[in-house]
């Protein structure tokens with residue numbers, strides 16, 4: 001093998017009699033490098049996207065949520081909550097009451113999803129309240145009201161809303177917004193929607209558009225009042241100690257909650273998102289792998305031309321005892337060397353660019369991409385896969401030229417003309 | 418000479434089948450050709466252009482296969498060799514020189530000469546050492562690091578001679594080794610060949626158009642109409 005490497009390396013370095021071959025060789029090296037670099041960068045971005053989305057999702061959503069199958073809400077929830085908190089692997093649990101509403105300020109309005117919460121519990125299952133950028137969530141703490149609390153005698157209750165929602169209705173901290181619930185009240189005039197004023201006490205920005213554009217938090221009691229459902233919650237959210245077994249732990253919670261309950265986990269809830277990301281990654285990989293294939297085609301051309309140029313030299317080598325197998329390996333090695341150089345350059349450029357991209361964040365439009373900067377998360381396994389693909393494809397490209405080199409007949413090639 | 422022959426061609430036939438659409442019939446270069454070469458001989462083969470001299474030499478070097486017949490080299494029958502064994506035969510038992518030097522242009526003179534040794538897996542240092550020794554012997558001790566493009570025609574042919582002999586083969590086959598050289602250089606290269614033949618106790622078969630050189634060999638054979646005839 002040392003002999004073959006000696007010849008192949010020299011052939012690669014030597015000045016060509018035909019300059020075209022040198023140019024094509026250079027193009028193949030650059031082609032492989034470009035393909036590998038773009039693969040690495042693209043995979044780093046899709047990985048980063050998935051990692052960041054997952055991080056944010058996990059920060060914002062509970063790992064497991066327990067609801068009634070019938071959707072009729074959970075009554076007498078405190079003992080249930082206490083009991084379920086003791087389930088193995090559950091680290092925290094929080095009650096919540098969801099409801100679709102219209103949030104408006106003056107003439108501007110937007111759809112929102114109200115979540116009535118108990119902040120001290122909620123903080124343990126979700127990071128949204130930690131993501132307050134303006135104002136605070138302190139006002140969401142439950143008020144102790146010994147007297148029968150009559151809402152109209154109290155100050156206007158607080159609400160915490162997402163940044164994009166706040167922008168779309170033009171609300172900032174201290175403003176009053178009107179929340180209209182479609183779950184109306186039956187009055188002598190028929191079913192009329194309920195509405196209630198709230199003071200914006202905080203605005204959160206999770207960086208996750210789905211939340212920032214629609215979520216609004218109320219005190220649990222205020223939400224219950226808004227939806228006319230005293231002492232009812234719609235969901236219990238859980239944090240667990242093992243993310244990737246959320247499904248199994250969810251089943252456990254479901255079982256101990258008893259019949260009529262259903263648990264969903266973060267993986268189920270975002271299955272479509274992750275599937276789409278995976279698909280996007282595969283498609284990106286295939287598209288960019290085509291660059292590598294084109295580069296491999298260049299290798300094929302360069303080597304084929306080189307074999308044609310070297311036919312006499314090959315014949316001479318065979319005449320002094322170089323075997324056909326050795327000749328084949330010379331050109332195989334040469335293709336691999338081209339590919340190896342291109343792949344190495346590509347890996348260096350790709351990782352360099354990924355590092356650079358991660359270091360100097362590129363802003364993104366959050367409404368389109370869900371996150372507001374371009375994340376890079378290069379993985380070592382990607383490098384291995386990309387290098388293997390690149391070398392493998394190049395190896396295939398060398399098969400034809402190297403076997404045609406091995407088929408040279410010395411007596412024919414050296415016939416003096 | 419009572420010794421066993423070093424090489425013996427027996428009933429050698431070479432014909433090129435007619436190419437469809439071209440010329441009539443097969444081209445028979447020679448039929449039932451016999452040739453016996455004794456160890457230490459220097460044999461010259463002469464003949465018209467196209468007589469089949471080069472083709473004959475190819476068969477003796479296992480670079481090509483005869484249509485029928487066989488070539489014996491000691492115990493070896495060339496027809497029995499597979500391609501791998503034929504490669505090994507060429508590497509170990511024969512040295513071959515052409516009309517053209519066929520040096521590999523990317524390599525220095527020394528590397529070119531070392532090549533047959535490197536090909537058989539010899540260590541680089543050792544191969545280069547032997548190559549230097551042989552280049553010295555052909556009078557090019559000072560041109561080790563020159564590439565073929567930097568050498569004159571005579572020097573190139575000397576390097577190719579060194580490359581043919583570096584493996585210390587028993588048999589040297591040379592196909593018009595001076596054919597590309599001018600008179601003076603031809604003379605020098607042929608003299609070198611004779612010297613090497615003698616000092617290394619080679620057996621040499623040499624195709625040439627130069628009857629003067631041929632006359633200086635031990636024996637001269639003429640290839641004519643597919644037969645080898647002794648020439649006086």
Ligand SMILES: Nc1ncnc2c1ncn2[C@@H]1O[C@H](COP(=O)(O)OP(=O)(O)OP(=O)(O)O)[C@@H](O)[C@H]1O
Pocket residue numbers: 412415433444446464465466467468469470471472473
């Ligand atoms: N592969 C082939 N197919 C058909 N004919 C061939 C082939 N190879 C050689 N020939 C023919 O065989 C004949 C002998 O060729 P060869 O090269 O052996 O002659 P030569 O005696 O060496 O001639 P010269 O003195 O010109 O070198 C030529 O007529 C050549 O055209």
Ligand SMILES: [Mg+2]
Pocket residue numbers: 416470471472592
């Ligand atoms: Mg000839």
